[in-house]
Amino acid sequence: QVQLQESGPGLVKPSQTLSLTCTVSGGSISSGDYYWSWIRQPPGKGLEWIGYIYYSGSTYYNPSLKSRVTISVDTSKNQFSLKLSSVTAADTAVYYCARDDYPKGDAFDIWGQGTMVTVSS
Amino acid sequence: EIVLTQSPGTLSLSPGERATLSCRASQSVSSSYLAWYQQKPGQAPRLLIYGASSRATGIPDRFSGSGSGTDFTLTISRLEPEDFAVYYCQQYGSSVYTFGQGTKLEIK
Numbered sequence: 338q339v340q341l342q343e344s345g346p347g348l349v350k351p352s353q354t355l356s357l358t359c360t361v362s363g364g365s366i367s368s369g370d371y372y373w374s375w376i377r378q379p380p381g382k383g384l385e386w387i388g389y390i391y392y393s394g395s396t397y398y399n400p401s402l403k404s405r406v407t408i409s410v411d412t413s414k415n416q417f418s419l420k421l422s423s424v425t426a427a428d429t430a431v432y433y434c435a436r437d438d439y440p441k442g443d444a445f446d447i448w449g450q451g452t453m454v455t456v457s458s
Numbered sequence: 459e460i461v462l463t464q465s466p467g468t469l470s471l472s473p474g475e476r477a478t479l480s481c482r483a484s485q486s487v488s489s490s491y492l493a494w495y496q497q498k499p500g501q502a503p504r505l506l507i508y509g510a511s512s513r514a515t516g517i518p519d520r521f522s523g524s525g526s527g528t529d530f531t532l533t534i535s536r537l538e539p540e541d542f543a544v545y546y547c548q549q550y551g552s553s554v555y556t557f558g559q560g561t562k563l564e565i566k
Contacts, residue, residue, distance in 0.1 A: 374555070383502065384546060388556040397553045400459070406509040433502055444493035444508035446515075451502050 339364035341434050341449035349428075349456050355421040359434030359449060366415045367392040372437035374445065375408060375419045377430040385430075389437055394408050424456045459507040460485055460551050464558035470566040475545035479561045486527050491550040494523055494532045496544045497560075506545075507532060539565075 345357035350371040359373070366373065388398035391406045398406045407420040421428060431453050435445040461484040481492075487552055489510040495503035505514040507523035510530060520535040534541055542565050547558040 383559045384548075384557040386557070399554065435502075438508075441508040441512075441514075442488075442490040442493065443555070444503045444505055444514075444548070445495075445503070446508070448502035448504075 339436065339447050341420045341436065341447060342431060343434050343449045343452040344360055345452060345453060345454070347415050349424055349454060350458050351425055352423055355406045355419070355428060355432075355454055355456070357452065357454070359419075359433075359438075361415045363405050365384055366410065366417065367412050370439050372439065372443070373410070373417045374437050376433045376435055376445070376448075377428075378425075378433070378451075379430045381410045387419065387421075387432075395458075404408055425454050428454070430454060459554055460487060460556055462547050462556055462558035464545075464547060464561045466561060466566060467559075469561045470564050471537055472516050472566045473537050473539055475537050477532075477537055477541070477563055479522060479532040479534075479545050479563070481525075481530040481532070483528045483530070483549060487512050487530075487549045487551060489526050492525070493548045494524075495546045495548065496541075496543045497546065505544060514552055534563075537563075 340362045342360045349355045372389040374389040388408050390396045405422045410417040429453040433451045434449045436447040438446040463482045465480045492510040494507040497503040501517045511523045528557050545558045546560050
């Protein structure tokens with residue numbers, strides 16, 4: 338059974354770069370049927386898709402965040418990572434990694450438990 | 459970008475009742491790319507419905523999805539206590555995913 342687990346600092350200073358990693362267990366990140374996404378949820382608010390990566394390294398980002406986002410993949414470690422630069426308090430959120438199941442119409446069928454990231458000095 | 463608007467914002471019902479949640483898109487969405495999720499406090503969202511009407515693995519048959527074009531519906535036929543949560547619709551189009559703002563289903 339595939340599981341996802343986010344890891345990274347829970348506190349980031351304004352103007353710095355937020356860095357998170359998602360480790361995939363129970364399956365290979367190199368499976369061709371899936372894309373791997375980052376999604377965030379500010380406290381008490383809704384969900385916002387940040388971007389995805391395919392195991393080959395191809396990416397696509399939310400246009401509203403594109404200038405600040407980099408998503409990368411390490412297939413040898415079965416991990417993918419998020420970097421969000423120049424963070425502000427508005428980037429405070431629970432960050433989820435999720436599997437995008439292409440055969441299921443690109444629905445997010447598996448999610449990590451989420452990790453809370455607070456942007457504060 | 460396609461905007462999804464969910465209604466109502468909050469729905470107050472009793473266990474055993476039928477729940478009908480709406481998701482309206484700002485432009486036509488392919489039914490293949492419309493999904494519904496359930497989220498409970500402190501938990502990640504859980505996929506309920508994909509392709510507008512297909513239940514995800516392990517989802518009880520009291521959950522059903524329908525709709526096409528710009529209007530989609532999630533129906534819970536008989537509410538169980540564990541169904542009270544926030545529900546989100548989500549679409550994928552032109553390489554961008556968007557979510558509705560959510561409907562909170564609360565116990566009356």
